[in-house]
Amino acid sequence: MGITDWIEIGRMDELGRMDTPAHRLDARAKAIVTLAFIVVVMSFPRHDVSALTPFLLYPIALISLGRIPVGYLARKILIAAPFALFIGIFNPLLDRTPVTTIGTVAISGGWVSFGSIMFRFFLTVGAALALVACTGMNRLGAALERLGVPRVFVVQLLFLYRYLFVVSDQAGKMKRSAEMRSSGRPLRLRVYGSMIGHLLLRSMDRAERVYRAMVARGFDGEVRVLRPSSFVWSDAIFVAGCLLFFVSARLWNLAEAFGRLLTGGAM
Amino acid sequence: MSHHVVEVRDLSFAYPDGTEALRGVSFRIEHGGAVALIGGNGAGKSTLLLHLNGYLSTTRSDVRIGDTIVTRETAALARRAVGMVFQDPDDQLFMPTVAEDVAFGPLNAGLPPDQVESRVASALERVGMTHLRERPPYRLSAGEKRAVAIATVLAMSPDILVMDEPSSNLDPRARRRLIEHLLSFEHTKIIATHDLELVVEVCRHVLVMDAGRIVAQGPTVEILSDENLMLAHGLERPHILRHAHPH
Numbered sequence: 001m002g003i004t005d006w007i008e009i010g011r012m013d014e015l016g017r018m019d020t021p022a023h024r025l026d027a028r029a030k031a032i033v034t035l036a037f038i039v040v041v042m043s044f045p046r047h048d049v050s051a052l053t054p055f056l057l058y059p060i061a062l063i064s065l066g067r068i069p070v071g072y073l074a075r076k077i078l079i080a081a082p083f084a085l086f087i088g089i090f091n092p093l094l095d096r097t098p099v100t101t102i103g104t105v106a107i108s109g110g111w112v113s114f115g116s117i118m119f120r121f122f123l124t125v126g127a128a129l130a131l132v133a134c135t136g137m138n139r140l141g142a143a144l145e146r147l148g149v150p151r152v153f154v155v156q157l158l159f160l161y162r163y164l165f166v167v168s169d170q171a172g173k174m175k176r177s178a179e180m181r182s183s184g185r186p187l188r189l190r191v192y193g194s195m196i197g198h199l200l201l202r203s204m205d206r207a208e209r210v211y212r213a214m215v216a217r218g219f220d221g222e223v224r225v226l227r228p229s230s231f232v233w234s235d236a237i238f239v240a241g242c243l244l245f246f247v248s249a250r251l252w253n254l255a256e257a258f259g260r261l262l263t264g265g266a267m
Numbered sequence: 268m269s270h271h272v273v274e275v276r277d278l279s280f281a282y283p284d285g286t287e288a289l290r291g292v293s294f295r296i297e298h299g300g301a302v303a304l305i306g307g308n309g310a311g312k313s314t315l316l317l318h319l320n321g322y323l324s325t326t327r328s329d330v331r332i333g334d335t336i337v338t339r340e341t342a343a344l345a346r347r348a349v350g351m352v353f354q355d356p357d358d359q360l361f362m363p364t365v366a367e368d369v370a371f372g373p374l375n376a377g378l379p380p381d382q383v384e385s386r387v388a389s390a391l392e393r394v395g396m397t398h399l400r401e402r403p404p405y406r407l408s409a410g411e412k413r414a415v416a417i418a419t420v421l422a423m424s425p426d427i428l429v430m431d432e433p434s435s436n437l438d439p440r441a442r443r444r445l446i447e448h449l450l451s452f453e454h455t456k457i458i459a460t461h462d463l464e465l466v467v468e469v470c471r472h473v474l475v476m477d478a479g480r481i482v483a484q485g486p487t488v489e490i491l492s493d494e495n496l497m498l499a500h501g502l503e504r505p506h507i508l509r510h511a512h513p514h
C-alpha cells in the first residue's frame with residue numbers, strides 16, 4: 001500500500017538478487033568505480049555538457065549488463081529529480097550572459113549550467129541506483145564496510161533501508177484509516193502534521209523494540225555478517241578499465257574528439 | 268539439570284515515568300515444563316519477561332536462571348540461556364535475509380562460520396522454513412515471519428524459550444503449526460499469551476498476573492476452570508474446558 005508501492009522498494013531487492021555479469025562483479029569493485037564515477041562527473045566545470053556525454057556509457061553498461069528495466073530505473077530517478085531542479089533552477093535567472101547560440105536563439109550561461117546540473121544529476125543518481133539494483137543493498141553494505149566505511153554508518157544505512165518498508169507501510173495504513181473517516185473530504189494539513197508526529201513516536205518505540213530484540217540475541221554493538229565474497233582478476237580489470245576511461249574522458253573531450261574523427265577534423 | 272531452572276523472588280519494577288509494573292513477583296519453574304503467563308492487558312507480563320534475560324534489571328537481583336543470578340554483568344550469560352521470541356516479528360527480523368537473521372545470534376556468540384551455517388540450517392529445518400533462506404524477512408507472511416523469528420532464537424540453542432504472544436495474528440493453520448512446534452521443543456518454555464486454548468494444549472502450569480502481581484498459580488486445568496478467578500482478572504474459562512465438569 002501507499003508509499004511502498006510507489007517507491008517499489010521490494011522490486012529493488014528482487015533485481016539485486018538476479019544473476020548477471022554485472023551482478024557477478026564484486027560489490028567492492030562496483031562501489032569503488034561508481035564512487036569514482038560520481039567524483040569525476042562532479043569535477044567538471046559548470047558549463048560543460050558535451051564533455052559529459054561519454055559518461056553515459058557507464059550507467060548504460062551497468063543497466064544493460066545487469067538487465068535492469070530502464071523504465072523502472074527512470075521512475076526512481078524522477079522521484080529524486082525535484083531536488084536537483086531546485087538546486088539549478090535559479091541559475092538561468094542569475095547568469096544571463098549569452099555563451100552560445102542555437103540557430104538565432106542566444107543561450108545564456110545560466111541555462112547551460114542548469115542543463116549541466118540536470119545532466120550530472122541524471123548521470124550520478126542513475127549510476128548509484130544501477131549500482132544498488134545490480135548489487136543488492138545488503139551486499140553493498142558489506143562492501144562499503146570492507147572498504148573501510150565506519151561500521152556505524154553502514155549499519156545505519158542498512159537499517160534505514162530495512163525499516164523504510166515497515167514505516168512506510170505504517171504510514172500508508174494511518175493515511176487510509178484517516179481517509180475512511182473523512183467523509184470524502186481531503187485531509188487537512190493539521191491531520192498530516194499529527195500523523196507524522198505519531199509516526200515519529202511509533203518509529204522511536206519500534207527502534208527501542210528492535211534494539212531489545214538485538215540485545216536478546218547477544219548484540220554488543222558490532223554487527224557481524226556471514227558473507228563470502230572474493231575480489232578476482234576480472235574485478236580488478238573492471239576497476240582499472242573504468243578508471244582509465246573516466247580519467248581520459250575527464251582530460252579530453254571525447255565527444256568532440258569523436259565528432260572530429262567522424263567529420264575528418266573539420267570542427 | 269539445574270540450568271533449566273527459572274526462579275524469580277520478590278521482583279518489583281517501576282518504569283521511569285513512575286508506573287509500577289511489577290510488585291513483588293515470585294515463582295519458580297523447574298526443568299522441561301511449559302508454563303503459561305496469563306493476565307489482562309497491562310498486567311505486567313511483558314515487563315516480567317524482559318527481566319528474564321536481564322534487559323531490564325533492578326539493583327538487587329531477584330532473578331535466577333539456572334546457576335546464574337541475572338545482573339547487568341551476567342546479562343550476556345542469561346541471554347545465551349534464555350531465548351526470547353518477541354510479540355512483533357518485524358521487531359525481531361531486521362537483517363536483509365532470513366538466513367542472515369537466523370545467523371545473527373550465533374555470530375554474536377562468536378561461533379566459527381561453519382558452525383553458524385549448520386545452526387542456521389538446522390534451526391530453519393526445525394520450523395520448516397528452509398525454503399525461505401534467501402528471502403528478505405519483511406516480504407514473508409505473518410505465519411512465516413513468526414516461524415522464522417522462532418528459528419532465530421532456536422539457532423542460539425537456548426535452554427529456556429520465552430515467548431510473548433506467539434499465536435497473535437496467525438491464521439488457524441499457522442497457529443496449529445506453531446502449537447505442534449511448541450509441543451516438539453524440549454526446552455523449558457515460558458509463554459505469555461491471551462490464547463487460553465493454546466495454553467490448555469501446550470502448558471502444564473499457569474501463572475496468572477494482575478496489576479503487577481502473581482495472583483494465582485497451579486496446574487493449567489485447575490486454574491483455567493476456576494471461573495470466578497478467571498473473570499476476576501480479566502480472563503475467561505476457555506471453551507475446551509467449558510464442559511469438563513458435569514452439571
